[in-house]
Amino acid sequence: MGESFVQGVPKLEELRICGCKDITFKGMESHQDISSLHGSAPGRCSQVLSMVAEEEEKQLQQKFPCRLHNLELRDCENLAKLPQMLHNLSSLTDISIKNCSNLVSFAEVVGLPSRLRSITIENCKARGVEALVHSSMTSLESFKISDCESVKYIARVQLPPNLKRLDIKYCNNLQTLVDNEVSEMLEESINSGSSQNTSLLEYLNIKDCESLASLLSHGELPCSVKCIEIDNCPNLVSFSPRGNLPTALGYLSIRQCSKLESIAERVNDNTSLQEIEIMDCPSFIPFPDGGLPSTKLSALYINECERLAALPNGMCNLSSLRNLKIQKCPGIVSFPEDGFPTNIWSLEVKDANICKPLFEWGLHRLTSLSVLKISGGCDDVESFPQEEIGIKLPISLATLEIENFPNLESLSSSVQNLTSLGRLHFLRCPKLKYFPKGLPSSIYDLYIDGCPLLEEKCKKNAEYWPIIANVIMIRLGERRIY
Structure with missing residues (x-):
């Protein structure tokens, strides 16, 4: 598909190509003919080898007036590489790459457009994802990646400064969010006062990443994080080496993390925390010293934490607590001396050894x-x-x-x-x-x-x-x- 097609539709704004197994892109000599194109979505086009012919890439790097906003590549199983000139698509805000199993590497991409706000990658074996996620991506707000076996970390130095949402699923070789060696160097510079983690991340969701050992091996999560959801990461041991949670954190959910022993050393000063859910974490032992924050915490759910021996200290001081659920925690044998906060609205207790002292209280x-x-x-x-x-x-x-x-x-x-x-x-x-x-x-x-x-x-x-x-x-x- 090339010049003869686009010359007939000079005001084309959206292009979708689906289920055309024999189609190939042969190049477009008159690039001004697609200057009105806003969205492109090739899908189930198994013969697409590349988006732009090699002999034209240099020309496109000089000038490409296309106003392309959205680019979606889906089920293009023979697509081998992305064009290096992607960074010249100055209007591009969203890119989605799904089920392109032969895409080899992202590292060849020289850069991405400065206005890019969203990147979604699913079921791609390509290496070098970190080449897409770096601190110079100042407009990037959302990064979603799933079913990518080659991914070991998301960023080399630190997360993009305005990234607000990070979703990672089914990446079995993911070890941490930021490269260990580089993050150690960054922490040294932070400690010396020459740099700081300026990311504005708000939402972090990680699911089914079996090799994940820690969220960060050095430093801390951005203080702006409001929501953390971690599900089925059996090798996760800790959140951060310093044992702190983001100060803006409002919702924390941890499920099926069999090696996780604790969430933090202290959380009682996390005045934004509203809900904590810890489920099926058999190695989880203590709640943080100092108890839980009393300001806004309204829900506490604890389920299948076999080694947990006691409820948090100062339970009676949780004046905002409305929902309390304690299930299948046989190790809890003692009831808080001062009891529960009297303003609880919903109480669920299942297979726990605190019923008798609860009744007596x-x-x-x-x-x-x-x-x-x-x-x-x-x-x-x-x-x-x-x-x-x-x-x-x-x-x-x-x-x-x-x-x-x-x-x-x-x-x-x-x-x-x-x-x-x-x-x-x-x-x-x-x-x-x-x-x-x-x-x-x-x-x-x-x-x-x-x-x-x-x-x-x-x-x-x-x-x-x-x-x-x-x-x-x-x-x-x-x-x-x-």
Whole structure:
């Protein structure tokens, strides 16, 4: 495809070529004929070898008036190289390269346009990605890369200054974000006061990168980072050698990082932190000294951290905490001396050894509690709540879910006082068989599963049917009565 085509469409603004297996680009002698082109997207064109014929590249480097804004190369399996003159496409803002399996190297690219804002690379074996991501790319705001086995690091010196979003997925040889040797030199210059990490990165998402050992081997993440999501990076050991988190961080999610032992040495001065999620990190041991920041933290989720021995210090001081979830952490055997913050709205505890001390501390102290879900860890409980030892539930409760209480036999009469209760669920309580004489009239969702004795009594016209007949939705096992 060349001159004869573009001469017929002098005002062409968008060009899409898909599924043309035999098409090749033979060159365009009159480059002014494509000066109106804004977008180009060759796709599934297996015979495209290069975007520009070699004999014309020198001419194009001198002058290329094309106003191309978006360039997408997709499923061009024989594309071997990108044109060196890409940097002359002065209007280019977005480039996407996907499923170009024979693209050899990005290192040949002399430079990229100064206005480029977004780069997306998927399923390419090409080496030299770091040639695309460097500090001189002052307009680059988003860099996304996935399924690129050759990538060991993203940048050689430091991230582009205005990069705000960095997404990395399925890059199995990625070891760190910035080249180890160069970042060490940079840290020395930072310590000497001659340079600093000026990146404005805000969002960092890394998923399924099995060789990733640390986010940075030297220095710190930019203080501007607001969101960090790390998922399934089994060799990740630390976030940074200095043990600090970005001061602007608001959301931190870490999942399936089997070697990660800690998130930071201190976080109590991270006043922007609003949500922490740590899931399936079996080596995670301590929360940072000094506890968690009390200013804005509203959600804390901890799941499947087998070696975690204690909850953070000063839990009662987390005045903004609304949602607390602790699941499958058998190593937690002690309950905070001062208890939980009384303003918690939702509390979920599953297979943890803190149920008994939690009950003894007093659930009724959680005066704003709306959702309570407890699963396991209460093998000796025969009635709930245990009125005989003074346990009460907060009257604010709207959802109550009890699961896997192997010896639970009865629901206590004090439940009748929960005038806001709307959802009542019992799961896998094989001995449960007694309801009180009445249930709150506010209940609209009753779910009973794995409780054969109670299920039998709740069938239509059975013993407890008069008590529950006015409930809008009743589910017994897999059967829905209403």
